[in-house]
Amino acid sequence: xxxxxxxxxxxxxxxxxxxxxxxxxxxxxxxxxxxxxxxxxxxxxxxxxxxxxxxxxxxxxxxxxxxxxxxxxxxxxxxxxxxxxxxxxxxxxxxxxxxxxxxxxxxxxxxxxxxxxxxxxxxxxxxxxxxxxxxxxxxxxxxxxxxxxxxxxxxxxxxxxxxxxxxxxxxxxxxxxxxxxxxxxxxxxxxxxxxxxxxxxxxxxxxxxxxxxxxxxxxxxxxxxxxxxxxxxxxxxxxxxxxxxxxxxxxxxxxxxxxxxxxxxxxxxxxxxxxxxxxxxxxxxxxxxxxxxxxxxxxxxxxxxxxxxxxxxxxxxxxxxxxxxxxxxxxxxxxxxxxxxxxxxxxxxxxxxxxxxxxxxxxxxxxxxxxxxxxxxxxxxxxxxxxxxxxxxxxxxxxxxxxxxxxxxxxxxxxxxxxxxxxxxxxxxxxxxxxxxxxxxx
Numbered sequence: 001x002x003x004x005x006x007x008x009x010x011x012x013x014x015x016x017x018x019x020x021x022x023x024x025x026x027x028x029x030x031x032x033x034x035x036x037x038x039x040x041x042x043x044x045x046x047x048x049x050x051x052x053x054x055x056x057x058x059x060x061x062x063x064x065x066x067x068x069x070x071x072x073x074x075x076x077x078x079x080x081x082x083x084x085x086x087x088x089x090x091x092x093x094x095x096x097x098x099x100x101x102x103x104x105x106x107x108x109x110x111x112x113x114x115x116x117x118x119x120x121x122x123x124x125x126x127x128x129x130x131x132x133x134x135x136x137x138x139x140x141x142x143x144x145x146x147x148x149x150x151x152x153x154x155x156x157x158x159x160x161x162x163x164x165x166x167x168x169x170x171x172x173x174x175x176x177x178x179x180x181x182x183x184x185x186x187x188x189x190x191x192x193x194x195x196x197x198x199x200x201x202x203x204x205x206x207x208x209x210x211x212x213x214x215x216x217x218x219x220x221x222x223x224x225x226x227x228x229x230x231x232x233x234x235x236x237x238x239x240x241x242x243x244x245x246x247x248x249x250x251x252x253x254x255x256x257x258x259x260x261x262x263x264x265x266x267x268x269x270x271x272x273x274x275x276x277x278x279x280x281x282x283x284x285x286x287x288x289x290x291x292x293x294x295x296x297x298x299x300x301x302x303x304x305x306x307x308x309x310x311x312x313x314x315x316x317x318x319x320x321x322x323x324x325x326x327x328x329x330x331x332x333x334x335x336x337x338x339x340x341x342x343x344x345x346x347x348x349x350x351x352x353x354x355x356x357x358x359x360x361x362x363x364x365x366x367x368x369x370x371x372x373x374x375x376x377x378x379x380x381x382x383x384x385x386x387x388x389x390x391x392x393x394x395x396x397x398x399x400x401x402x403x404x405x406x407x408x409x410x411x412x413x414x415x416x417x418x419x420x421x422x423x424x425x426x427x428x429x430x431x432x433x434x435x436x437x438x439x440x441x442x
Contacts (some may be wrong), residue, residue, distance in 0.1 A: 049250050117290050121407065122278070125294040125355060127271040136274050143169075144440070146269050147217075159225035159259050165218030167268035179216040180263055182208065187226060187260045190245060194253060202228065204241040226250065226259050273339070275354040275368055278429065279438045285343060285351045291406055295339045340399055341407040344369055344382070346430045350439070351409075358405045363395040373427040375422065379415035384408070 089371070093273045126136050132149050147169045153161045170176050189199040202209055202223070213219045227249035250256065337358055342365055344352040354368050370376060385391045390402070390410070398403055412430070414422060422428060 010193045119291060120292055121288040122276055122292065122353070122355060123363075124276075124292050125339055126274040126276050128274050129269065129271050131269055138295065139271065140272055150218075150269070152338065154221055158221055159255075160262060161223035162218045162225055163259075163262045163265075164267065164269055166216060166222065167266060169217045175212070175216060178212045179219055182213055183219065183222060183263060184260060186223070187256050187263075191253060191256050191260070201233070201244040202243040203235065204230075204243060207297055222259070222263070241329040259340055260423055273355060273360075275356075278353040278374070278440065279435060280343070280351040280353055280440065282349045282351070284440060285345075285353075285409075289407075291337075291341065295337055295341075295406060297336055297338045321373050337406040342368075342399075342404065343407070343409045344412050345409055346412045348430060350431070352431065352435075356399055358400040359398050361395065362397050362399065362402055362404075365410075366395065367398070370434045372431055374427075374432050375418075376432075377412065378422075379420050381415060382410040383413070384410065414441070 093166055094431055124138060127139055128134075128136055129142055129146065132146065136143075137145065147165075150165045152168065154165075166176060168177075168383065186199075186202065189196075193199055204210075204214075223243055226245070227247065228243040228245045229249060230243050231244045232239050233244070234240075235242075247253070340356055340358050342354050342356055346352070352369065352372060354365075356364060356368075366382070369380070369382070373380070380387060396404060413419070
């Protein structure tokens with residue numbers, strides 16, 4: 001089921017790119033505009049029918065290899081996209097503010113204090129959705145974009161798309177579960193008793209239908225894909241709206257089985273956390289220490305209450321506490337966060353910074369470091385500031401299990417087996433040149 005969805009989205013993306021290329025032209029059409037060398041440079045341009053030389057072919061092959069390598073290393077550009085997204089939102093906000101009267105602020109909320117702080121380690125949490133596009137956006141922006149994309153796709157593939165809408169555009173898990181259970185029951189009744197007419201009708205004023213199916217986005221579209229159509233029928237002597245099923249509206253009962261299986265597969269459009277890669281100087285790393293509101297699993301009100309309790313925590317630290325009590329407090333503290341910030345400190349003093357979910361594996365951190373190294377593929381070690389070295393056995397552990405939440409600095413060093421060789425060739429650079437472009441000015 002997941003493969004079918006991926007192929008479906010891949011086709012949609014390819015169609016979108018094709019449309020962006022503009023209308024096509026027949027080669028025989030005399031009105032076709034051909035883009036080529038300008039008239040001013042015509043004398044210096046001489047197309048040749050001679051086959052390319054061996055040297056030219058080798059140069060072309062080398063260029064293709066470089067191009068493939070650059071394509072492989074494009075991950076670092078995601079942070080630029082995140083910055084562009086932020087700038088776009090700021091410009092829109094500034095434009096909006098110009099058109100609105102300025103109202104003096106009498107008070108500042110805790111959330112505002114965090115967002116406006118000059119000491120934020122990162123400006124927010126951003127996401128990717130490769131199934132739909134290559135953009136880097138906030139979760140709220142993606143919610144709008146995913147909804148728009150799926151509803152535009154409904155007419156092309158109503159069954160699969162309506163299921164994706166149910167799971168991707170509704171955000172209360174219990175309501176989704178209740179709705180799915182009822183939809184599955186509707187289909188099961190028809191699949192088991194296709195000739196039983198009492199299972200062919202759903203009264204639109206039915207309390208269960210109104211409460212658990214109608215409010216869920218995508219549910220009505222799913223029933224339409226399953227062969228239901230809205231009709232007015234007599235009920236107790238009064239005309240009422242019904243959804244009525246007919247086998248003529250579908251290709252066969254196997255369609256219902258396919259839709260049922262699709263619904264039970266619980267597939268949704270998933271977002272991936274963008275690392276929001278940054279490279280910081282020691283001074284910047286020391287100044288940017290606060291985390292934005294998005295990192296917290298707490299609401300603004302809960303966070304405010306948490307701050308008010310800080311004095312009590314100080315008093316607790318003054319008391320004699322058992323190891324179990326300290327561990328319990330530590331776990332409670334960690335559970336306040338949804339995301340964590342990992343900074344890798346290199347021997348040259350620079351920091352490589354990335355954003356992670358607290359439930360991602362430590363192996364994701366290793367992969368993040370590896371893909372940004374100048375000598376990608378060489379073994380390296382990461383050490384906690386306490387001196388504890390993270391090893392192979394930690395790869396499958398989550399960041400929350402390793403207590404790397406909410407923010408941690410890991411010290412980088414090359415594996416001793418390759419460090420001397422790197423010094424011998426005189427290449428002691430750590431990060432790729434394109435990643436070094438991200439070093440921020442003070």
